[in-house]
Every structure is written in structure tokens, then in C-alpha cells.
Amino acid sequence: MVRRALAVLAWLVALAWGGHAWFRNASLQEFDEAHAHAWVLVGDSHADDVKWGGRPRFSGPAQDLFSSLKMVESLKSTATDSSKVQGVVLTFWPNKFSPLAERRLSGVAQEDNWGSMAFGRIAPLMTLRDLVRPEVPLRYRMRMAFHTLQFKTTFAWWDEQCEQDHVGESYSHGLSDGMRLHNWWDEARVSPGLFQAIVDEVTSQGWHLVLLENPLHPTYYDQVNAEALAAYETWMASFEAHPSGRVHWVPLGRENDDFTLFRDYHHLTCKGEAFVKEALDKELERICPGAEGTFGRE
Amino acid sequence: MSFTSLAFWVFLPVVLALFHGPFRRHLRAQNALLLVASYVFYGWWDWRFLSLIVVSTATDFALGRWLDRTEDLRHRRWALATSLAVNLGLLGFFKYAGFFIDSWVDAWATVGVTMHRPSLQIVLPVGISFYTFQTLSYTLDVYRRQLRASTDWLEFAAYVSFFPQLVAGPIERASRLLPQLQRRRTVTDVAVVLGFRMIAWGLFKKVVIADSAAQYANAVFGASEGMSGPMLTAGIVAFAIQIYGDFSGYSDMAIGLGRLFGLRLKSNFRFPYFSRNVAEFWRRWHISLNTWFRDYLYIPLGGSRGGQAKALRNVAVVFLVSGLWHGADWKFVVWGGIHAALFVPVFVAGRNKVSFEAWHWTHGLRVLWTFGLVCLAWIFFRAESMDHAVQIVHDVNERWDEGFRGWSRMRTFWRATDERLFAVALGLFLVLEWLQFRRGIRWMWRGLWRHPWVEGFLVLATLVFSLRNEASTFIYFTF
Numbered sequence: 001m002v003r004r005a006l007a008v009l010a011w012l013v014a015l016a017w018g019g020h021a022w023f024r025n026a027s028l029q030e031f032d033e034a035h036a037h038a039w040v041l042v043g044d045s046h047a048d049d050v051k052w053g054g055r056p057r058f059s060g061p062a063q064d065l066f067s068s069l070k071m072v073e074s075l076k077s078t079a080t081d082s083s084k085v086q087g088v089v090l091t092f093w094p095n096k097f098s099p100l101a102e103r104r105l106s107g108v109a110q111e112d113n114w115g116s117m118a119f120g121r122i123a124p125l126m127t128l129r130d131l132v133r134p135e136v137p138l139r140y141r142m143r144m145a146f147h148t149l150q151f152k153t154t155f156a157w158w159d160e161q162c163e164q165d166h167v168g169e170s171y172s173h174g175l176s177d178g179m180r181l182h183n184w185w186d187e188a189r190v191s192p193g194l195f196q197a198i199v200d201e202v203t204s205q206g207w208h209l210v211l212l213e214n215p216l217h218p219t220y221y222d223q224v225n226a227e228a229l230a231a232y233e234t235w236m237a238s239f240e241a242h243p244s245g246r247v248h249w250v251p252l253g254r255e256n257d258d259f260t261l262f263r264d265y266h267h268l269t270c271k272g273e274a275f276v277k278e279a280l281d282k283e284l285e286r287i288c289p290g291a292e293g294t295f296g297r298e
Numbered sequence: 299m300s301f302t303s304l305a306f307w308v309f310l311p312v313v314l315a316l317f318h319g320p321f322r323r324h325l326r327a328q329n330a331l332l333l334v335a336s337y338v339f340y341g342w343w344d345w346r347f348l349s350l351i352v353v354s355t356a357t358d359f360a361l362g363r364w365l366d367r368t369e370d371l372r373h374r375r376w377a378l379a380t381s382l383a384v385n386l387g388l389l390g391f392f393k394y395a396g397f398f399i400d401s402w403v404d405a406w407a408t409v410g411v412t413m414h415r416p417s418l419q420i421v422l423p424v425g426i427s428f429y430t431f432q433t434l435s436y437t438l439d440v441y442r443r444q445l446r447a448s449t450d451w452l453e454f455a456a457y458v459s460f461f462p463q464l465v466a467g468p469i470e471r472a473s474r475l476l477p478q479l480q481r482r483r484t485v486t487d488v489a490v491v492l493g494f495r496m497i498a499w500g501l502f503k504k505v506v507i508a509d510s511a512a513q514y515a516n517a518v519f520g521a522s523e524g525m526s527g528p529m530l531t532a533g534i535v536a537f538a539i540q541i542y543g544d545f546s547g548y549s550d551m552a553i554g555l556g557r558l559f560g561l562r563l564k565s566n567f568r569f570p571y572f573s574r575n576v577a578e579f580w581r582r583w584h585i586s587l588n589t590w591f592r593d594y595l596y597i598p599l600g601g602s603r604g605g606q607a608k609a610l611r612n613v614a615v616v617f618l619v620s621g622l623w624h625g626a627d628w629k630f631v632v633w634g635g636i637h638a639a640l641f642v643p644v645f646v647a648g649r650n651k652v653s654f655e656a657w658h659w660t661h662g663l664r665v666l667w668t669f670g671l672v673c674l675a676w677i678f679f680r681a682e683s684m685d686h687a688v689q690i691v692h693d694v695n696e697r698w699d700e701g702f703r704g705w706s707r708m709r710t711f712w713r714a715t716d717e718r719l720f721a722v723a724l725g726l727f728l729v730l731e732w733l734q735f736r737r738g739i740r741w742m743w744r745g746l747w748r749h750p751w752v753e754g755f756l757v758l759a760t761l762v763f764s765l766r767n768e769a770s771t772f773i774y775f776t777f
Contacts, residue, residue, distance in 0.1 A: 004491060149761045150765045
């Protein structure tokens with residue numbers, strides 16, 4: 001019986017390994033194709049709120065910083081001399097350092113479907129090296145390794161869609177006590193390190209990194225802890241002074257408080273997306289004038 | 299605790315280690331362990347409802363002893379009536395109180411009398427329909443002198459609460475399971491391997507097939523408005539696959555778990571969707587419940603004795619009660635009624651008792667026809683309400699020429715790779731079901747499974763889909 005169990009286990013491991021290799025290969029092909037464009041968009045659901053003109057977008061709801069880092073690494077690992085990539089646009093906002101984000105990056109199981117969703121997107125890109133990397137807690141790494149068995153392909157979104165329905169004029173959304181009542185920035189342990197790793201990864205390749213902060217509804221700024229927000233903004237501003245000169249912060253968070261821009265307090269309508277497009281278009285043109293495939297030229 | 303939860307897979311090895319380790323030489327100690335483990339398993343959901351199992355167990359154990367001792371017919375009837383009152387009373391209160399009160403108020407409302415509707419918030423205890431029927435079968439068998447009453451409360455309590463089949467069956471008869479709890483059990487290596495294979499197969503059916511099909515079925519039944527007839531039909535078929543994978547998967551796991559403890563449980567499904575008429579379907583679907591109704595309701599009502607009219611009445615009663623057993627809602631009664639209506643022509647033609655015919659390829663159309671009829675009834679089973687079911691039936695008919703309208707809504711969370719994986723798994727499942735149907739179950743358990751890669755593949759597929767799909771509970775837990 002023991003021999004039988006070992007034989008089954010051996011087959012299980014072999015099939016899992018083979019499956020992972022197959023899905024990893026399929027995923028890396030998606031990154032291969034991305035090199036035909038000057039800019040690649042990476043991030044969470046805010047990246048889905050950017051009009052991106054049929055360019056590659058490696059994003060998904062609630063995408064965490066480690067997943068974004070793995071996507072940047074995969075893009076870098078598939079780069080060849082013929083790559084046209086000039087830079088990466090990363091959607092970003094203060095909640096990337098929030099208690100919820102920290103809890104997820106610690107590997108604590110969530111009651112929602114976040115584990116299946118986020119881990120599934122990134123799992124095919126995992127390598128054995130990821131099991132020993134120090135940036136993320138062990139428990140997160142173990143969960144990630146287990147979720148490689150989801151066997152999903154990491155893929156790029158290419159399509160465009162937007163929603164017209166916006167919130168009402170008197171809309172408000174109650175933030176959690178954790179975001180309102182104390183300086184959560186001080187408790188951010190894992191996410192700043194991962195963010196720094198993304199910056200290092202992109203700039204070391206000679207690419208630009210554009211940190212795009214989409215507009216946020218005033219109800220967010222009315223409630224979010226002021227000290228934490230100030231610390232976040234100081235931290236972000238410090239990256240603009242990055243020695244490479246290739247890190248660019250585009251803080252549109254408080255640039256437009258027209259309620260018709262918002263589907264909820266942090267997601268945009270078609271009108272909101274058009275607003276972001278105009279601002280981002282100018283910024284990308286300023287950074288790489290006339291680059292092939294630059295935002296808005298196709 | 300669900301078989302698909304992480305907690306269960308920690309709980310099971312501990313119980314198995316104790317059962318086959320320190321407790322292996324002591325029958326009563328093993329029964330005590332099974333009892334405690336079963337109560338932990340059940341109490342994991344809500345320990346308060348353990349009291350219902352204890353009440354049901356104590357009542358039937360005491361009444362069984364009395365029934366066994368006394369020859370006085372009046373006393374015996376009192377004992378039986380008490381058992382029925384307690385068990386059906388528990389079931390009636392926790393499962394049907396709200397339904398009967400609502401129906402009563404609605405009935406008066408139709409003649410213009412408005413009555414106050416009390417807001418009862420009764421939580422339905424998991425598996426109450428299963429264990430009350432199991433204890434009832436014991437008392438009824440003792441009453442009929444078909445079974446001697448148990449003299450050991452421990453073995454009886456372990457019989458009532460045996461955790462693999464406690465919450466969703468198979469509904470075991472005391473005459474089958476109690477003797478197994480009364481003698482020393484020998485668990486061979488072959489039985490353990492077989493048990494694990496059945497568990498793996500059951501998990502595959504539940505996690506890979508049922509939970510994936512559920513994504514389509516839920517999308518359709520959750521928002522059926524505006525969907526075309528073909529898409530609605532696809533959703534109904536998806537539900538048919540879901541409920542079979544879900545329920546028969548649970549039964550396979552229960553039977554496999556029983557094997558690990560040296561206990562053989564009743565087979566509950568025999569490839570029902572390959573049935574060639576509705577009567578055959580009911581001899582292949584939820585066998586333990588149908589034989590229960592046959593032995594404790596149909597036959598006591600007179601069965602087929604007393605002429606065809608009485609027999610047809612008895613058939614109708616069994617199907618309607620069976621429908622109500624599944625849920626406290628008129629839609630379940632209608633579901634039972636549809637099956638009764640489909641069963642009657644087969645019954646009148648005298649084909650309901652024909653043993654399973656040898657398969658011939660020309661039976662294919664009859665299988666498809668029967669499957670279609672069963673799916674029609676599933677609409678009422680799955681729909682949110684009677685009105686919703688009627689609307690779906692109407693839309694299937696009226697919107698048949700609208701092509702694939704609604705297809706994008708059915709594909710929630712699915713991408714092409716996901717769909718391809720599910721298509722491969724479903725294809726494999728159907729082939730294996732067909733081959734088992736044609737070649738016999740032994741071919742599956744003793745033949746194909748001798749290759750360790752098959753087990754490796756099924757375990758891997760289960761892991762893959764359990765991580766991809768949001769964990770869902772078993773449908774029959776709610777009955």
C-alpha cells in the first residue's frame with residue numbers, strides 16, 4: 001500500500017510539474033507579444049479603467065504588488081534586442097499600502113475569492129526561486145506555490161470596455177475604521193519593499209516607470225487617515241527623484257472631483273477614462289516623444 | 299464539516315489513525331470513536347443541532363427496546379406512533395413549519411381573508427431529512443419484527459450518526475449497517491485502496507464536474523431574463539450535470555470513507571442518465587431514498603395490491619411526498635408531480651418492473667428522450683420559485699430562435715483555457731461513466747484504477763479545480 005501511495009504521489013508530482021511547465025510556456029508567450037509595443041500597462045482594476053488603445057494590459061481586479069512584480073519580471077525576462085518596450089505604466093493608489101493589502105500579502109486566507117483570482121493570474125509565472133525570495137512572507141509564498149496548481153494562463157487584456165453609469169451627486173462611501181482612524185502607513189511592512197523591487201526591476205532594464213494614480217472620488221479623501229496619506233504622498237514624490245530619472249508619478253487622484261467620472265469611489269466611467277487618457281497621453285508623449293505605439297497614436 | 303474542506307482532511311487522518319491504531323482491537327472503543335468523531339463532524343456546523351440527533355437516537359433506541367419486549371399490540375402501536383411523532387415532528391418543525399404556515403396564509407388570502415404571517419426564523423439543521431429517515435427505518439423494522447432491537451446504545455448511536463453518510467446519505471437501513479457495527483471489522487489493504495479510489499472519484503465528480511457545471515447553471519438560473527431558448531437549455535443541462543456530480547460524488551465519497559472503517563454502505567446511484575425510461579431512472583437515482591419510500595410508504599399504502607387505480611394513487615403519493623422531502627416549497631411538489639406523471643404511463647404499460655435490459659445501440663434515442671424529460675423536471679427543482687420555473691419553461695419554448703443570446707453572461711469568470719480544461723474533464727467523465735455502465739463497476743475500481751497515473755490524474759484535477767472554483771457546499775446538505 002505504501003508503494004502504491006508513493007507511485008500515485010510520483011505521478012501527481014510529475015503531472016503537476018508538466019502542467020505547470022506547459023502553462024508557464026503559454027504565459028510567457030503573452031509577454032513575448034507585448035514586446036511589440038512601446039508601453040505595457042500593469043496593475044489592478046484601475047488598469048482596466050485606462051483607455052489603452054489595443055495595447056497589452058497585464059492586470060486584474062485586486063491585483064497585488066507581488067503579482068505586478070512577477071509580471072514586470074516576466075516582461076523583462078522575455079525581452080530581446082528587438083523589443084520595442086520603452087516603459088511600464090503601473091496603476092497605483094494609496095490602498096496598495098492599506099491594511100487589507102498587507103493582510104493579503106501576508107498570505108492570510110481571505111473570505112472572498114481573492115486567492116483563486118489573484119493567485120491564479122500569477123501562478124504560471126512562479127519558479128522555484130520564488131519559494132525562497134525574501135521580499136514576501138513564507139506563508140504567502142507557500143500559498144502561491146500551492147496555487148500554481150490552478151493551471152491558468154497569465155494573459156494580457158487587449159480589449160476596451162467602459163461603463164456609462166455614474167454615482168449620484170450625493171454619493172458617499174464609508175471607509176473601514178482601519179483606513180480612517182489610524183496611521184496605517186506605519187504598519188505597511190511588505191508592500192513598500194515590493195514596490196521598491198518593481199521600481200528597481202523596471203529602471204535596471206533601462207525602461208521608464210509611470211506610476212499612474214487614477215482620479216478618486218472626494219469621499220475617499222474626506223475620510224482616509226490624513227497622516228497616512230501624507231506619508232504615502234511623500235514616499236511617492238521621493239521616487240520622482242530616482243537617480244535614473246526614469247520614474248514618473250502621475251497623481252490624478254485629486255485632479256477632478258466631477259462625480260460623473262466615477263462608478264464608485266475608485267472606479268471610473270467612460271468619461272473618467274477619457275479624462276485619464278488625455279492626461280496620460282500628454283505624459284507619455286513628454287517622456288518618449290513619438291515612440292512607436294505610444295499611447296493614443298494608433 | 300464538508301468533505302471538500304481543509305478541516306475535514308485534517309480530521310480524517312486523525313480519526314483513521316486512532317481507529318486503526320490504539321482502538322483497533324476493541325470493538326466498543328471503535329464504535330465510541332466513530333460516535334465522537336461523527337458528533338464532532340456534525341457539530342462543526344452548529345453544535346446546538348447535535349441535540350436533535352441525540353433526541354432522535356435516544357427516542358428510537360428506547361422505543362426499539364420496548365417494541366422488542368412487548369407483545370401487546372396497543373403498546374406497540376403507541377411506541378411506533380411516538381417514534382413517528384418525534385422524528386416527523388422534528389422534521390416538520392425545522393423544515394416545514396414556515397412552509398405550511400405560509401401556505402395556510404396564502405390559501406386564506408385567495409378567498410380574501412388576510413391573516414397575520416408570523417416571522418419564523420427557523421434554521422434548517424443540516425441533514426435532518428436523512429438521519430430522521432434512517433432512525434425511522436430502524437423503528438419500523440423492529441415494529442414489523444423484521445429486526446431485533448439493538449441492546450447496545452453505543453452501536454445504535456454510531457449507526458444513526460455515522461459521519462460519512464450522516465448529512466447526505468446514503469440512507470442506511472439498520473438491518474444492513476447495525477450488524478456491521480456489532481462484529482469486529484477487518485480492514486484489508488485492498489479495501490483501503492478501494493476506499494481511497496472511491497473518495498478520489500467522488501471528489502473529482504464534485505469539485506471538477508459539479509462545481510464547474512454550476513458556474514453555467516448558476517449564471518442561467520440566476521439571471522434567466524432575456525436568455526435565448528438554447529442558452530436556457532444549456533443551463534438546464536448544466537444543472538443536470540451539476541446535481542448528478544454533486545450528489546453521486548458525495549455518495550461515492552461516503553461509500554469510500556465507509557470502506558476505510560471496514561463498513562460497506564449502500565450504493566446510491568447507478569448511472570441514472572443512461573436510463574431508457576423514467577421508471578429505470580428511479581431505480582438508478584438516489585436508490586437509498588427510493589427504496590425507503592417503496593418499503594415504508596408505497597407498500598404500507600397497499601402497493602400494487604387492490605387494483606390499478608389504487609396503485610396509481612400510491613405511486614402519486616410517493617412521488618409527491620418524495621418531492622416535499624426534497625424541500626419545503628411547492629416547486630418540489632410539482633417536481634415530484636412531473637415525475638409521477640412521467641412514471642404513470644410506464645407503470646400502466648407494466649414496464650416499471652422489467653429488469654435492466656441488455657443495452658442495444660438503438661436505445662440511444664430512448665436515453666436522450668428520458669434525459670430530456672428529467673431535465674424538464676429539473677427546471678422546477680432548481681428555479682428560484684414556481685413563477686420562475688414557469689417563466690423558464692415559457693422562455694425555452696418562445697425564445698428558441700434567438701440563437702446564442704445570453705452566452706456571454708453564462709461565461710462568468712471563464713476564459714477559453716478554463717472552458718477547454720472543463721470540456722476535457724467532462725469528456726473524460728462521460729467516457730468513464732459510459733464504460734462503467736457498459737462494462738460494470740468492477741472494471742472501474744479494479745481494472746482501470748490499477749494504473750497509479752489514473753489516481754494521480756484525478757487527485758491533481760481535483761486540486762486544480764478546487765483552487766480555481768470558489769468552494770461550494772453540497773446541494774443535498776440543504777435537504
